[in-house]
Amino acid sequence: MNLFDIIYDGQAQYLQRAEEMVAKVVAEKGKETPVKFPGTAYALPCIYAITGKKITNVGELEDALALAKEYIHPAKFLQAALDAGTASAMLAEIIEAVKYVYDPTPYKGREAEDLNTADVRTLGNLTDAEIRSFGVALVTEDIPGVAVIIGEAPDAETLAGIVKDYQGKGLLTFMVGKVIDQAIEQKIKMGIDLRVIPLGYEIESVIHVVSVALRASLIFGATKPGDFLAQRTYTKNRVKAFVNVFGPWDNKIIAAGAAAIELGFPATVDTYINEVPTLLLHQPDYSKVVATSLEVRNIKIKVTEIDCPVAVSSAFEGERVRRDTMFAEFGGNKTECWELVTTGNLAEMEDHKITLVGPDIDDAMFAGKDVVRLPMGIVVKVAGKQMQKDFETVLERRIHYFTNYIEGAMHVGQRNIAWVRLTKEAFEKGFRLKHIGEVLYAKMRSDFDKVVDKCEITIYTNADEVKKLGEEMVKPIYAERDERMGALTDDSVDEFYTCLLCQSFAPSHVCIVTPERLGLCGAVSWLDAKATKELDPMGPNQPVVKGKAIDERLGVWDSVNEAVSTNSQGAVEKVTLYSILEDPMTSCGCFECICGIMPEANGVVIVNREFMDVSPVGMTFGELASMTGGGVQTPGFMGHGRFLIGSKKFMSAEGGLPRIVWMPKELKDDVAERLNKAVFEMTGVENFADMVCDETIANDSEGVLEFLEKVGHPALAMDEIM
Numbered sequence: 112m113n114l115f116d117i118i119y120d121g122q123a124q125y126l127q128r129a130e131e132m133v134a135k136v137v138a139e140k141g142k143e144t145p146v147k148f149p150g151t152a153y154a155l156p157c158i159y160a161i162t163g164k165k166i167t168n169v170g171e172l173e174d175a176l177a178l179a180k181e182y183i184h185p186a187k188f189l190q191a192a193l194d195a196g197t198a199s200a201m202l203a204e205i206i207e208a209v210k211y212v213y214d215p216t217p218y219k220g221r222e223a224e225d226l227n228t229a230d231v232r233t234l235g236n237l238t239d240a241e242i243r244s245f246g247v248a249l250v251t252e253d254i255p256g257v258a259v260i261i262g263e264a265p266d267a268e269t270l271a272g273i274v275k276d277y278q279g280k281g282l283l284t285f286m287v288g289k290v291i292d293q294a295i296e297q298k299i300k301m302g303i304d305l306r307v308i309p310l311g312y313e314i315e316s317v318i319h320v321v322s323v324a325l326r327a328s329l330i331f332g333a334t335k336p337g338d339f340l341a342q343r344t345y346t347k348n349r350v351k352a353f354v355n356v357f358g359p360w361d362n363k364i365i366a367a368g369a370a371a372i373e374l375g376f377p378a379t380v381d382t383y384i385n386e387v388p389t390l391l392l393h394q395p396d397y398s399k400v401v402a403t404s405l406e407v408r409n410i411k412i413k414v415t416e417i418d419c420p421v422a423v424s425s426a427f428e429g430e431r432v433r434r435d436t437m438f439a440e441f442g443g444n445k446t447e448c449w450e451l452v453t454t455g456n457l458a459e460m461e462d463h464k465i466t467l468v469g470p471d472i473d474d475a476m477f478a479g480k481d482v483v484r485l486p487m488g489i490v491v492k493v494a495g496k497q498m499q500k501d502f503e504t505v506l507e508r509r510i511h512y513f514t515n516y517i518e519g520a521m522h523v524g525q526r527n528i529a530w531v532r533l534t535k536e537a538f539e540k541g542f543r544l545k546h547i548g549e550v551l552y553a554k555m556r557s558d559f560d561k562v563v564d565k566c567e568i569t570i571y572t573n574a575d576e577v578k579k580l581g582e583e584m585v586k587p588i589y590a591e592r593d594e595r596m597g598a599l600t601d602d603s604v605d606e607f608y609t610c611l612l613c614q615s616f617a618p619s620h621v622c623i624v625t626p627e628r629l630g631l632c633g634a635v636s637w638l639d640a641k642a643t644k645e646l647d648p649m650g651p652n653q654p655v656v657k658g659k660a661i662d663e664r665l666g667v668w669d670s671v672n673e674a675v676s677t678n679s680q681g682a683v684e685k686v687t688l689y690s691i692l693e694d695p696m697t698s699c700g701c702f703e704c705i706c707g708i709m710p711e712a713n714g715v716v717i718v719n720r721e722f723m724d725v726s727p728v729g730m731t732f733g734e735l736a737s738m739t740g741g742g743v744q745t746p747g748f749m750g751h752g753r754f755l756i757g758s759k760k761f762m763s764a765e766g767g768l769p770r771i772v773w774m775p776k777e778l779k780d781d782v783a784e785r786l787n788k789a790v791f792e793m794t795g796v797e798n799f800a801d802m803v804c805d806e807t808i809a810n811d812s813e814g815v816l817e818f819l820e821k822v823g824h825p826a827l828a829m830d831e832i833m
């Protein structure tokens with residue numbers, strides 16, 4: 112058979128199956144039965160993108176068949192063959208949709224708590240949210256490309272080598288067919304977070320990645336449904352996907368390949384085929400599949416050589432280390448753990464010097480122990496001609512990401528609330544603490560090459576030293592930075608900054624970062640934003656030239672509204688910077704604290720992420736947090752950073768800090784000093800923190816009120832809050 116006949120035959124097989132399945136489902140379920148994939152606002156996304164028609168019930172599947180047939184007109188020229196590919200894609204989507212009519216979760220990996228240990232691991236359709244979660248990473252080329260692997264490799268090792276190579280390079284890999292079993296056999300870490308996504312065993316399940324590409328076009332590209340040329344242009348230019356077919360191909364696979372090619376995705380096959388230059392390639396040498404694929408799709412990978420026995424890739428950022436797979440732990444409320452980036456003297460430093468002070472995780476003293484637990488202090492000393500002190504916090508925040516990139520390492524928090532876990536697997540592969548240094552060194556040098564000319568890493572695990580340096584060196588530096596921030600006020604600067612980092616999962620969320628109001632994640636201060644802008648001029652932090660306020664009390668600026676409106680694609684048009692009731696700033700979801708109104712106390716409670724119990728407003732942190740997030744405005748609730756407690760601009764439109772009536776004790780102790788100082792300056796009230804109730808005093812509304820009255824809390828005498 113020649114290539115045309117192969118494609119037309121494959122397409123005919125899809126048509127036959129789709130017609131049979133539609134006839135069956137019409138007979139068994141009736142035409143009114145809804146048809147949908149879970150978690151998408153785009154109906155059957157491929158058919159919607161290609162034709163502009165939303166298929167929503169079983170009866171309309173018959174219309175969908177007719178729409179697909181419009182693309183069938185076999186002839187011996189390329190476009191006819193590509194159209195047969197498009198028809199095949201639409202037919203495959205119909206076949207998949209019918210599966211979802213019979214069972215809302217036909218892909219049982221969706222029901223698994225942990226994909227890597229589940230019996231069935233296929234995932235099928237991706238939700239819009241999952242696709243959006245890739246957004247920024249795709250935009251920033253943190254995910255440099257998308258691989259679609261179909262079929263069965265000659266052996267599991269070969270397959271694993273290729274998938275690991277893609278994963279190590281940060282690519283998103285989708286698998287269809289027996290390659291899934293080969294990946295499982297080789298213990299490849301799979302899951303949407305880990306960028307290796309097993310779709311399904313039948314070739315039709317490949318439509319779920321086509322759907323990802325077309326929805327990316329609709330969601331991020333805002334292309335018009337039905338304008339298939341626009342979709343194709345978007346996918347060809349922006350979605351850097353390609354297909355690898357392993358094992359003897361059949362006609363259906365090649366017809367699916369035609370669909371991919373029509374979207375601009377080239378395919379390689381290992382079994383002989385008549386090549387179509389730059390589109391369909393024969394690559395029988397498995398050691399060259401990755402290189403050939405990247406080359407044909409023009410994907411350039413920035414390689415950073417790192418001396419480390421495990422993989423280091425952004426694909427491992429989302430990997431969690433659970434208790435049962437954990438080998439060692441640092442911080443996490445059990446030991447002290449801090450991290451610091453400081454500037455050294457360029458002339459005196461020795462580049463790539465990595466020092467461990469204290470025991471390593473293989474120290475004899477841990478023999479027979481269940482878990483290795485150590486304190487840890489990480490000092491990253493950098494120097495460079497362009498280095499500025501202001502950049503230190505920006506580099507320091509990256510420690511979180513760089514450590515997370517390590518396969519088998521989890522990093523949570525920052526500064527002196529850092530928390531690191533390492534897996535047994537990493538340990539067995541030879542991972543030791545110096546490798547954290549190697550990774551940090553390599554990433555600092557490559558990602559910040561503009562400012563870092565030399566970098567030294569010292570890791571302390573010696574309890575005395577961690578404690579001593581933590582107190583004598585690290586805390587004063589944190590305090591000095593905080594102090595420096597304290598001297599900066601919203602009035603004293605000309606520019607605020609946007610932060611759009613969280614748009615990957617909260618697409619309409621925009622943080623406005625000001626000197627007196629840091630990003631709600633607590634990690635992006637105004638200085639951070641300013642430095643990031645200098646390091647990465649096109650990056651997530653852009654200046655907002657303030658101009659004159661429309662309303663000083665609420666904190667309303669035209670410039671801010673404009674920035675929020677533009678960057679949220681019009682989803683949010685107005686925000687105030689100083690009010691919790693009128694157009695409060697939106698939240699993405701990663702706030703350190705959440706503040707909510709407690710009407711009977713005429714004030715607010717603040718709950719931090721770490722607090723597990725129910726607050727006096729009857730909700731836990733999680734429940735309060737669910738009231739806001741995803742970029743929507745919810746008057747009366749506000750996510751914010753810890754550091755905002757102590758800012759005179761904290762909901763100052765409603766009376767500010769003196770409104771705080773309750774906080775968990777840990778949070779209160781943490782912020783007390785700054786809080787007391789600010790409230791004293793605002794009202795003359797001394798030791799305000801002592802007037803704020805906490806869970807050790809009372810946790811219920813009545814008890815809180817009683818306490819507030821006893822101490823004469825200022826909120827009780829203020830105007831009614833609402």
Ligand code: SF4
Pocket residue numbers: 610611612613614621622624629630631632633634635699701702
């Ligand atoms: Fe940026 Fe705000 Fe997200 Fe923090 S919470 S990373 S400031 S968008």
Ligand code: NI
Pocket residue numbers: 427428429430514515516517518519520521
């Ligand atoms: Ni990790």
Ligand code: NI
Pocket residue numbers: 613632699700701702
């Ligand atoms: Ni966030």
